[in-house]
Amino acid sequence: MAHNPLEQFVIRPIVPLHIGNIDVSFTQSALWMGIAVVLATVLMTLSMQKRAMVPGRWQNVAEMFYEFINGMVRENLGPEGAKYFPFVFSIFMIVLMGNLLGMVPYSFTYTSHIIVTGVLACMVCLLALVVGLVKHGGHFFSLFLPKGLPWPLIPLIVAIEIISYLSHPVSLSVRLFANMVAGHTMLKVFAGFSVTLITVTFGAVLGLLPLVVNVALIGLEIMIAFIQAYVFAILTCIYLKDAIELH
Amino acid sequence: MSLTPEELSQQIKEARAKQDQNLEIQPPKIGEQNGAATGKALRAASDLVAALVVGGFLGYWVDRWLHTLPLFLIIFFFLGFGAGFLNIYRAQMSESAANKIDNDVSKTDKEEK
Numbered sequence: 262m263a264h265n266p267l268e269q270f271v272i273r274p275i276v277p278l279h280i281g282n283i284d285v286s287f288t289q290s291a292l293w294m295g296i297a298v299v300l301a302t303v304l305m306t307l308s309m310q311k312r313a314m315v316p317g318r319w320q321n322v323a324e325m326f327y328e329f330i331n332g333m334v335r336e337n338l339g340p341e342g343a344k345y346f347p348f349v350f351s352i353f354m355i356v357l358m359g360n361l362l363g364m365v366p367y368s369f370t371y372t373s374h375i376i377v378t379g380v381l382a383c384m385v386c387l388l389a390l391v392v393g394l395v396k397h398g399g400h401f402f403s404l405f406l407p408k409g410l411p412w413p414l415i416p417l418i419v420a421i422e423i424i425s426y427l428s429h430p431v432s433l434s435v436r437l438f439a440n441m442v443a444g445h446t447m448l449k450v451f452a453g454f455s456v457t458l459i460t461v462t463f464g465a466v467l468g469l470l471p472l473v474v475n476v477a478l479i480g481l482e483i484m485i486a487f488i489q490a491y492v493f494a495i496l497t498c499i500y501l502k503d504a505i506e507l508h
Numbered sequence: 509m510s511l512t513p514e515e516l517s518q519q520i521k522e523a524r525a526k527q528d529q530n531l532e533i534q535p536p537k538i539g540e541q542n543g544a545a546t547g548k549a550l551r552a553a554s555d556l557v558a559a560l561v562v563g564g565f566l567g568y569w570v571d572r573w574l575h576t577l578p579l580f581l582i583i584f585f586f587l588g589f590g591a592g593f594l595n596i597y598r599a600q601m602s603e604s605a606a607n608k609i610d611n612d613v614s615k616t617d618k619e620e621k
Contacts, residue, residue, distance in 0.1 A: 432558030
């Protein structure tokens with residue numbers, strides 16, 4: 262049985278569709294993004310339908326997510342940051358759903374593609390840029406010029422500050438994408454060990470060892486799924502804060 | 509089995525004392541702290557590498573434009589290194605500032621008690 266640990270990341274069209282020379286097929290990646298959006302919406306609306314004073318199980322889950330992100334936004338952006346809550350919450354949910362749905366067997370992890378995480382990161386950084394420009398106008402560019410800088414250092418520091426600023430979306434997208442690819446590849450590689458070991462003597466017993474490791478790795482991966490969504494959301498808050506406050 | 513109000517209040521008192529004890533013994537959210545710490549560690553690594561990549565890319569781009577390969581590639585590589593450390597420094601400084609506030613708050617909480 263041939264298996265390639267990277268084969269799971271291949272994008273396959275479900276409904277092939279071409280407009281001119283552009284391939285706009287509905288792929289399994291798009292399908293899982295759709296599932297994530299529907300699932301997140303259903304989870305948040307259905308579980309809050311009762312609006313009970315004493316929350317039930319599902320309402321508790323929804324309130325936990327809400328309070329988690331709300332606390333994060335308030336802590337970083339202050340009370341006036343409440344208007345950015347819907348954006349941060351949507352980003353958090355789409356990343357979390359992508360990471361967690363990827364853990365379901367036979368599913369597809371759309372956050373394992375740099376184009377998806379890259380667009381999300383660019384959305385975050387463009388929003389921060391627009392917010393900063395609207396709020397401070399041309400004064401926004403003083404972000405690249407720390408106060409009280411001796412003039413010979415200005416070109417050097419400004420260059421470093423600009424590179425640092427440009428590295429935000431790269432760092433944000435590559436971290437999520439690399440974590441997802443590495444985790445899922447590792448799972449497949451260990452699963453492959455099991456398959457290979459079955460053919461040797463005592464294979465039935467030896468083959469169980471990588472399986473045990475895989476069980477632990479799946480636990481780790483679920484934790485990583487949460488941590489990465491958390492990091493993505495908190496960095497969204499921090500970049501917005503930088504744009505609003507101009508450190 | 510029926511209890512007199514006195515017995516019942518006694519039992520409630522004991523249960524409350526037990527609950528308070530349990531709450532005090534519990535360490536504060538170890539899992540959450542571990543998760544956040546792992547997030548921070550991952551952040552530092554990717555922040556450094558991302559700045560290097562951006563620096564290298566910008567340098568290569570300027571070189572392609574001015575036909576001076578590899579002059580600006582080298583210069584921007586080092587600038588990227590600086591920017592990477594700046595990223596990490598900023599992240600750590602804001603982190604320790606937040607920790608300091610947390611510690612101050614918990615200190616005043618204890619003093620009030």
